[in-house]
Amino acid sequence: MPNLVARAAAIAPGFAARADHWDQTRIYPEDNVADLVRAGLMGATIPKDFGGAGASLADLLPAIEAISGACTLTGRILVEGNMGALSAVMAYGTPAQKARWSQLVRAGDKPAICITEPGAGSDARAMTTRSHRVPGGWRIDGVKHWITGGGVSRLHLVFAQTEDGIRGFLTEGGEGLRVARLERTMGLCGMPEAELHFDHHFVPETALLDADFGDLMAAYNVQRIGAGTIALGVAAQAANLARDHLLKRRQFDRPLAEFQGLQWMLADMDTELAAARLLLQDAAASGALPDRTKAARAKLLASETAVRVVDRALQCFGAAGYSDAHPLERMYRDVRMFTIGGGTAQVLRNQIAAHVLGQKLPQRPAAFDADRAGAIAAE
Ligand SMILES: Cc1cc2nc3c(=O)[nH]c(=O)nc-3n(C[C@H](O)[C@H](O)[C@H](O)COP(=O)(O)OP(=O)(O)OC[C@H]3O[C@@H](n4cnc5c(N)ncnc54)[C@H](O)[C@@H]3O)c2cc1C
Numbered sequence: 001m002p003n004l005v006a007r008a009a010a011i012a013p014g015f016a017a018r019a020d021h022w023d024q025t026r027i028y029p030e031d032n033v034a035d036l037v038r039a040g041l042m043g044a045t046i047p048k049d050f051g052g053a054g055a056s057l058a059d060l061l062p063a064i065e066a067i068s069g070a071c072t073l074t075g076r077i078l079v080e081g082n083m084g085a086l087s088a089v090m091a092y093g094t095p096a097q098k099a100r101w102s103q104l105v106r107a108g109d110k111p112a113i114c115i116t117e118p119g120a121g122s123d124a125r126a127m128t129t130r131s132h133r134v135p136g137g138w139r140i141d142g143v144k145h146w147i148t149g150g151g152v153s154r155l156h157l158v159f160a161q162t163e164d165g166i167r168g169f170l171t172e173g174g175e176g177l178r179v180a181r182l183e184r185t186m187g188l189c190g191m192p193e194a195e196l197h198f199d200h201h202f203v204p205e206t207a208l209l210d211a212d213f214g215d216l217m218a219a220y221n222v223q224r225i226g227a228g229t230i231a232l233g234v235a236a237q238a239a240n241l242a243r244d245h246l247l248k249r250r251q252f253d254r255p256l257a258e259f260q261g262l263q264w265m266l267a268d269m270d271t272e273l274a275a276a277r278l279l280l281q282d283a284a285a286s287g288a289l290p291d292r293t294k295a296a297r298a299k300l301l302a303s304e305t306a307v308r309v310v311d312r313a314l315q316c317f318g319a320a321g322y323s324d325a326h327p328l329e330r331m332y333r334d335v336r337m338f339t340i341g342g343g344t345a346q347v348l349r350n351q352i353a354a355h356v357l358g359q360k361l362p363q364r365p366a367a368f369d370a371d372r373a374g375a376i377a378a379e
Helices: 004-025 030-038 057-070 072-080 084-092 095-106 213-248 260-284 292-322 327-339 345-357 370-378
Strands: 112-114 130-134 137-148 156-162 165-171 177-182 193-204
Touching: 004 030, 004 057, 004 072, 004 327, 030 072, 057 072, 057 213, 057 260, 072 084, 072 213, 072 327, 084 095, 084 112, 084 156, 084 165, 084 213, 112 137, 137 156, 137 165, 165 193, 165 213, 213 260, 213 292, 213 327, 260 292, 292 327, 292 345
Parallel strands: 112 156, 130 156
Antiparallel strands: 130 137, 137 193, 156 165, 177 193
16 A cells, blocks of 8 residues: 555645745645645545555545645645545546546646535535536536635536436536636635636536435545544644744743643643544544544544644744744634534534434424514514
8 A cells, every 4th residue: 555644744844835825825736736746645545447546545644634734725635636526426437437537636636526505505405506408418507606626626526406306517617617706715825715607507418427415425524534634634733833832932931831731731632633533533444435424523523623722722822823924823724614614513513413313303494484483573
């Protein structure tokens, strides 16, 4: 099995050195993508039959952690170059679909996954983007927003309503697909978050992925483990920075590390990170399409732990951590995303609660009537 973590560790220092540059310029890090390609890390999880390294999720997690600790942005590219939409294509694609995606991903394309819409966030099933059958293929119409990599990704997996429910379509863009606007995000700057407009966008018959909505979301569990691992990598690096600072910085004639209140902060960070890492490994080991509850628990714990740990690490630095001259300021902004994107902490708790209670927990009560609610309030 290829030693992915050694390869990641070899290129991570270069990513750390350039991380502020991408953050400040908001430029997509093509140089870093080229390094990931050269190291064989893009598409490492693609089976050998399709040109990849056939790496397992468990092989990949330490590499994601190492890269993300250096540069969160590049960690995301590594995850989406191995998980996300790619997992769905590798699980349900035809040989031709797999071969095409493998070729482009291994050459550096980070696929985009297009689920969220202005009116359909946590409630993804409420999406209104539609795909209609037309001679020779399908025509897609609708608006997707917060699409990571929109405008730089060539490969897209688009979720759309059809007569048979929500299905996934593969497109490489072209007529009828355009970036309508870009978000100005708080962190992870350098990664475009785009609103994509599909306007009579034609895709051929061969663009349809042979998977229903449940299948597509099962593949999405892989992405959740990846997202949790990026957050873990950022937080572990933040904890290292805090430890080094406490050993070095002196107040009251002694190193800060001698104060028990600060030692306990380090101890809590270490313990919580170890717990998150174990849950992520457990979820990754649960299958090529991981167990849904294990993936939800792992992403929930890792993302919330990471936000807490980076916050504590920044506290250890005092004012220095609040300056944009220090990487923690960027890491604090970057890590905040992970309790939102790819399944919010609340939606993950809903899934875990459904598992605990052994039943589906519908979130949309059939009886709810917004007009009637207004009328009662007015009485
Ligand atoms: C940086 C970033 C990148 C993203 N990348 C992509 C991407 O590549 N592709 C893509 O399709 N989407 C992407 N998203 C969108 C992301 O998946 C959505 O933001 C997420 O699903 C939540 O939807 P929403 O933002 O519309 O929040 P809403 O659904 O409006 O929710 C608002 C708040 O209410 C809570 N809430 C909603 N429903 C419930 C409930 N039933 N019970 C309890 N709490 C609830 C939520 O947890 C949240 O805190 C990205 C988002 C971000 C921030």
